[in-house]
């Protein structure tokens with residue numbers, strides 16, 4: 001039997017102000033700046049992490065916290081971080097309605113050359129009506145959004161993998177003639193492709209077209225169910241797919257402290273920003289129907305792992321055991337928790353044989 005690969009560990013970066021919890025309790029309010037993101041990415045590399053991953057936003061969600069009011073664009077953000085690091089993978093998140101695939105393919109290939117093969121892409125269909133209204137772009141019905149996303153991915157792969165100048169594609173959404181992307185990416189056959197949709201439309205797209213499925217499970221049972229489902233779909237399509245779960249770990253030797261921190265976050269929930277966020281994200285698909293108000297306040301729906309360092313490792317073991325291949329971590333104090341992860345959690349993960 002093939003030996004299972006080690007757990008991939010990454011950070012859901014604060015390239016947006018207020019990341020990640022929708023709450024006015026924010027111990028490090030200015031961690032969204034590029035300087036801060038650079039230091040966090042460098043610390044993540046020192047802590048032995050595998051990747052850093054952004055959120056792509058074009059407009060914030062208001063409220064007292066002005067949630068995600070400031071936002072660093074993620075292709076240009078990645079270019080800066082790739083120059084400031086040496087080993088870690090850096091992802092960009094691309095909204096399908098905003099980019100022509102030929103442009104995205106070229107930008108991605110350039111980022112992959114800047115980093116000698118350390119760049120990856122999260123391709124999102126988009127859900128925030130206000131962002132697209134601002135650009136004069138009409139949103140498609142949910143099902144069609146994912147059909148267009150599938151065509152977008154097919155175009156990227158054609159441009160990245162087929163002989164330059166030869167790729168032709170025509171669908172209701174895209175027309176590419178003699179598609180040319182030179183240079184093609186360093187990483188062959190192409191940089192890793194992620195999708196983070198949660199609906200049936202998304203899971204069927206991801207299983208057929210992507211390398212990684214990023215999920216937002218609310219608990220271990222949900223993580224097990226979605227992982228089993230999406231891997232089964234991929235297997236039926238003759239593909240291998242790996243799954244990442246979004247989590248928010250808070251740990252301390254005193255196991256009560258993380259609980260107190262969670263209560264502080266929830267107590268300072270920003271109701272206006274939560275409503276603005278939640279009213280859009282699951283619309284037409286029910287993807288976030290089970291996420292409660294408290295869950296949005298704590299890590300914007302990230303799965304909570306609270307306790308001592310050993311509890312965190314046990315929680316990661318549970319995820320790994322249900323088939324999860326990686327975790328995307330949101331932190332309360334990004335810089336400090338990234339460094340502490342390297343010192344306090346990583347050695348335990350090595351000891352546990354998880355990494």
Ligand SMILES: Cc1cc2nc3c(=O)[nH]c(=O)nc-3n(C[C@H](O)[C@H](O)[C@H](O)COP(=O)(O)O)c2cc1C
Pocket residue numbers: 054055056057093124125126127128196197198199200201202214215216246281282285286287328
């Ligand atoms: C880990 C993760 C990262 C995401 N990043 C973004 C993002 O940067 N921008 C965005 O508009 N949506 C983002 N989404 C939302 C998804 O693309 C998707 O629209 C959402 O999960 C709802 O799923 P559905 O579209 O299948 O209904 C993210 C979701 C997850 C779970």
